[in-house]
Amino acid sequence: MSTNVKSLALIDQIENLPPLPNIVQRILEITESGTSSARDVARVLGEDQIIAAKILRVANSPFFGVQRRVTQISRAVVVLGSIAVRNLVIGVCTRETLAAPGQQQPDHALLWRHSIAVAAACDLIARRIGYDPPEEAFVAGLLHDIGQLAMVTFQPEAFRSVLVGYDASEHFVQLEQSYWGQDHTQVGAKILENWKLPDVLCRVVREHHRQAIQGTDDHARLLALVMLGDVLAHAVGVGFDVSARDSRRARACARFLKMADSQQAPVLASLQLRIQETMQMFDVADARMAEPERPPSKRAVWVSDDKAEPNEVGLLLLERCGYEAQSVTSTTQADDLSHDDLIIIDHPKGASPATELARELAEDGFGKVVVLGEVPEGMSSRQRDSKTGVCIIPRLFTVFDIKWAERKVQQ
Template sequence: MHGKVKVTASAMSSAISTEAIPDELQIVLERELMDLPPLPLVASRLVEALGDTETAVSDLSRLIGMDQGIAAKVLRLVNSSYYGFARQVTTLGHAIVILGFNTVRNLALAVATLENFPISKQAPIDLNHFWEHSIGVAVCAQIMARRKRLPVKVVEEAFLAGLLHDIGKMFLCQHFPENYRAALEDAWAEKVPISVTEERHCGAAHTLVGRRIAERWNLPPALVMTISLHHNVAQAQSNFEMVAVVNAADALTRATKIGFVGDPLPPTLSPEVVSWLQADAKMLQEVQEELKTRVQEAREFLKLATGK
């Protein structure tokens, strides 16, 4: 349902008409979405270059170097105790040589997209846990996309799709903290998916809000689709593979107890995803193990990316 929504306030209300949603909530939500800052230019350029196997090390350093704040954070992360390099890494080019192209690009993407969402202590979901979940899903989505031998572009976009899949939740928590608290309370009391009570209290589910953010940031169609349909895989008429990978990564990350984003219901893999993945228990367990070994990296990522 959400996947076909046109980007207008009236379409939003028709798309979420299962509950009576106060008009004023829609209007406020619409206004807040309009005020969302654009994606930092560096992030837009990095997104454009995803899947482009021609991008060279020098291009990547130049791109990240366009934003000194982001470049400095990437270097801080590279020099953090997690990586444990004996010598100070002072240039992006050097960082790419020792850490690899993909790692540095993913670090920069995470830093640049997180810039718009600072950690606030008042948020109804612990934002450290939120980002831990998001980074866990990003890493897990990439592991699974590789295992499924999906095209390079999909593998590369899967990280970002995982990182941003719940961005609508973050937005709702920051802009409507009281409404979101009520949505969480109802979801826990009624044991229903959080999307149901988000619609009731915030005017739209996080999937729809996330879709709007992704469109505003001009993210590629596959990412818009994934953010919009990560809880409704069966509706993904195109880009099914990426939606399926993120849906599966979401469930696995939650099952691995990495991060927490408020949902009361235990994670489940949808049947179409299970059959597409041909996921046997052993394979899922292996993915979980690989994910666990990379969690520490995700935590380090988080601390520096959010400036804490």
């Protein structure tokens, strides 16, 4: 089948997606009018008992931490606020419209978990940097990959075949482009336009894999927030994997949002719990997420010449991967450095001394050496020096990068 035919088939499937329930447009109109009250929102919600019951269940979920059980929809609107309710209605209704047909697909389930994890990350980032309203960031995160959800819903086998060719060195959107002649940002924006969802959400979906953030307005902030949330969700391992381009760009987004490492670390620390709460909110079961965290069983030694600012995000991620991480400014400081230790070299001030130190360590028989570096344009997100065996991974690395390095050093 030619790309053209595949593209037309996908467009046809998207055009035939059922519309969102009427109530979504009505709630959007009311909340955008600027003159509506919580009572107006509650009145419209009350007309659809099924959705009202779902919103009530969501309002009582641990995500909102409401002390006393909310039993009336009017109370839910007052407690959560009209904007939060509006976004919940969008979240619940989009999920219902797109989730049902593909629910049995494992890729579909993973993508939903990823969407939920990005929503949770966006919510946490928004609250930390004071983005208002945080619910907008939440719903933008939830919908950002809706184009991929449509692809996997309608063409699960084709999606799998595209995914098989993915190794994070090429960008996933390029593979989608060569298979369907369009990528998930275009497909997703089309869906949201057909559903007449707010333009701010359509733009985020359309632009979330752009190379750079343009402008400094609220839209640019929301876009940067979603791009960073996307990578943080990958960082804790919820997604297919992340390309070098996205990893590099996420660091630029963090700088754009003026979000220092020390601000990202608490987001990452609470992300797992927030993901679980969001999953409960949407009634998504995930046994893997519910697993208690295992105590660390391996040691990582983090060598950084940057005394002022140890990479807290990285240390947290290492803990997630089962490592107890010790932070030092020189390998001589590490207690009984052993050949079993994973040695992470992070010399943010200069890349070449890091590589030199890595080579010396490799020559001394330390086989598990990883260098954190900036991944240059056009390069794969991870590289391995064929002579020394030293692995180079992005500075804002993910659980996937650590797992890759572990596999490589064992080979």
